[in-house]
Amino acid sequence: MPELPEVETIVNALAPRLSGRRVISAEFLSSLVLRHCIGGDPQELVQQTVAKLERRGKFILIHLERHVLVIHLGMTGKLLFDSGRSPYTRAIFGFDGCTLFYEDIRQFGSIEWSTVVPKRIELLGPEPFDITPAAFHRAMRGRRTPVKSLLLNQQVLRGLGNIYVDESLWRAGINPRRLAGKLSGPRAARLLEEIQNVLNEAIQHRGSSISDYVDADGRKGGFQLQHRVYGREGKPCVNCGTPIRRIVLGQRGTHYCPKCQR
DNA sequence: ATCTATTCCTGGCTGC
């Protein structure tokens, strides 16, 4: 499940190999991944040159001359260079020099394009690295939802998913059920700091490969070995030895230490 | 405006 660090790793692999390349062909093998793209003809992408690549939260933006291609990998989406067609190939982008295959088993991912960045992308919250502790605290003020749910809200902060939210809350010593609006300024600042720490460390490790995640060159990440709570139900907390607990919060599996996180 | 529940999808796992 690609979150900010995984998407960052993918974009870092894509950018040098796609920048300046010309789109030769665009083929879609599944209409499901185009569910956000109403009435566009893939042929209009052909012959355009890639201007630049950008990550916004978990979204990949490929800026062409006249259009922007917006890709979200969902749960099982992958962008792979020259991998060849598989039963789960949903789209194929031919460039002068390489071919990019979009694979997605569960088809939670999506691809769309338009002449301007879509509104819902513009409405995303700030990058976790681009918000001050004070602004972060303000964003939580008055919110009567568990802090975990708020951190998953991409309109508040963009890029966090289930893994890194659980890991951040453990590092900050905050119970995922705590209401966001009840966090003090210092605790909010600590939380933001730990969010930035865990994301930076995960990027250094090229992301987490928990199911079958690989980057555009087929390389796995290594940060799953650093997880302290995610996927560790029943195992001892590395800080205090208490068994890690798993609950369902906001329809999401949630992992935490009942002793360290209050 | 804010919050919660539901829906999408399918390989892999659990349990009978």
Next chain:
DNA sequence: TGCAGCCAGGAATAGA
């Protein structure tokens, strides 16, 4: 062994 049924989850959507 075989198979039904359930699970994982990001984001859009509907409903409260």
